[in-house]
Amino acid sequence: xxxxxxxxxxxxxxxxxxxxxxxxxxxxxxxxxxxxxxxxxxxxxxxxxxxxxxxxxxxxxxxxxxxxxxxxxxxxxxxxxxxxxxxxxxxxxxxxxxxxxxxxxxxxxxx
Amino acid sequence: xxxxxxxxxxxxxxxxxxxxxxxxxxxxxxxxxxxxxxxxxxxxxxxxxxxxxxxxxxxxxxxxxxxxxxxxxxxxxxxxxxxxxxxxxxxxxxxxxxxxxxxxxxxxxxxx
Numbered sequence: 700x701x702x703x704x705x706x707x708x709x710x711x712x713x714x715x716x717x718x719x720x721x722x723x724x725x726x727x728x729x730x731x732x733x734x735x736x737x738x739x740x741x742x743x744x745x746x747x748x749x750x751x752x753x754x755x756x757x758x759x760x761x762x763x764x765x766x767x768x769x770x771x772x773x774x775x776x777x778x779x780x781x782x783x784x785x786x787x788x789x790x791x792x793x794x795x796x797x798x799x800x801x802x803x804x805x806x807x808x809x810x
Numbered sequence: 811x812x813x814x815x816x817x818x819x820x821x822x823x824x825x826x827x828x829x830x831x832x833x834x835x836x837x838x839x840x841x842x843x844x845x846x847x848x849x850x851x852x853x854x855x856x857x858x859x860x861x862x863x864x865x866x867x868x869x870x871x872x873x874x875x876x877x878x879x880x881x882x883x884x885x886x887x888x889x890x891x892x893x894x895x896x897x898x899x900x901x902x903x904x905x906x907x908x909x910x911x912x913x914x915x916x917x918x919x920x921x922x
Contacts (some may be wrong), residue, residue: 724907730908741899741912749908757909789853791910799844799901799910803853 701725705790705802712780712809720775720805722790728800730793731773733765735786736804748773778794780809785804812837812904816913823890824921831885831916833900838878843904844910845885848897857898858885862905872873890920 706721724731729750734742744757748767762784764776773792777784790802813836823829840888842861846854858867858874860883866875873886887894897917901910 716899734910739914742910743912744909747908755908762868789886791854797842798859799856801846801854801856806851 703792703800703802705788705805707805708803709806710808712777712807713787714780714782714809716780717776717778718780718807720773720777720788720790720807722773722802723771724773724790724792724800725771726792726794726800727770728792728794730795731767731768732791732797732799733763733773733775734789734791735759736789737786745775745788777807782809785809812840812902812909812911814899814900814902814913816900816916818916819914820917820919822921825890825892827890827920828886828888829890829918831887831898831900831918833883833885833913835881835883835902835911837904838881839905840878842909843874843876843883843900843902845883846871846899847902848899848915850896854899886920887920890918892911892920892922894918895920 703724732746732747736742743759746765748754788805793799845857860876871888897915899915900913
């Protein structure tokens with residue numbers, strides 16, 4: 700049972716480039732989330748999804764997009780990367796509001 | 811908006827000592843509270859989940875309590891070990907929301 704898998708683990712982007720962070724879960728969880736963690740700060744919610752085809756904004760959605768075409772996958776798209784998007788990104792899933800499971804994170808640097 | 815605070819930000823204790831980590835939240839309308847552990851450069855590992863109707867949960871040397879009316883939770887670690895060194899994060903799910911509100915964590919160092 701792999702849980703929540705994120706790829707890549709590390710990435711360096713140049714300002715203005717785009718990329719997609721991948722997230723897959725094999726627990727058949729209906730809820731999935733993307734968080735970012737900045738040094739000395741708590742995790743902040745970027746986007747979440749309560750099921751395939753349904754997504755909604757979190758606290759800090761600007762500069763990001765998501766899609767949820769299947770229960771398993773919840774990719775996060777960065778368009779026109781900016782230095783302010785340098786952060787560690789975590790994907791998580793849960794069965795409704797209970798028992799969140801997190802991936803191991805993607806460390807992104809925008810230069 | 812829900813605000814979650816963890817005090818202290820950092821804590822250093824000798825091995826074998828019992829310790830308490832504190833978490834407070836501003837809005838008592840929560841669905842549940844969860845404690846996580848985060849090792850440097852790693853993801854989050856769930857330690858304990860307390861539903862809003864519960865007062866405490868225990869797992870091995872860990873005991874978490876919840877006082878919803880006062881907006882407080884504590885994580886008690888018994889007989890601390892160097893392997894307990896990590897950052898401990900507290901998070902709450904707001905009633906009616908689909909979001910974990912996180913504190914900034916307590917960085918624990920257990921000295922052999």
